[in-house]
Amino acid sequence: MSKLLPAGVALLCGGLALSLPVAVAAQNPPGPGVNGTVALEGTVDKEYRAANVIVVNTVDGVKHAFQFTKDLLVHGGKSPAEAFPGLLEGTTVVVHYTVEGSVQAAQEVDRLGDEGVQRTEGVVTRIDRGKKQITIRFDNGKTETLRLTARAAADAGKDIDQSGTAPTKIVVYYTDESGQKVAHYFKKIS
16 A cells, blocks of 8 residues: 555646646647746645646636746745745735746746735836836835846836836836845736
C-alpha cells in the first residue's frame, strides 16, 4: 500500500498538469500576434502546488490556469516554493504572464493589499517608457512621478491615450522600494 500511494499522487498530479492546458485553451487566451507579457487581475481560486499551477478568477468572471515558470517572481516571495503560502484561495492578485501555444506561463504575481502591492488611482499626465516613469495627478491636484518596472514600461497601459483630448483615469499597482514608489502595473479605468 505504501508503494502505491506515491505512484497514485504522481499519476494524479501528472493528469492534472496535462488537463490544465486544454482548459486554458478553451478560455480564449490572447490571440495570435500578442507579444510580451499580459496582465490580469483576479482572485486565487485554487492552487496546485505539486503541478506548479494556480487557477485565478479574473474580475470579468473567467477562470484562468497559470503554470509557474522556474524564475517566477512573487512580491512577498522570491520563488514558487516561497510564493505558494501567500497565494491562498481568496488572495487578490495581478498575474503577469506570457502565452505559448495553449499554456499561460506566469512570470510574475503581485499580491494586492497590506502585505503586497499597494493601489492608487489618478489621472495619467505623462508616460515615459524610455525613462521608465509615469506621472499621475490625484484628485487633490498633487502630482507624483513613479518609477516603472521594466515589465510595466514595456507592456502595461498600451491602451492609454495621451493625446490630451480627455483625461484618462488609471489605477496603478506599486510597491515602496527604498522610499520610492515603483509601479508594477497600471491600467485605464475610465
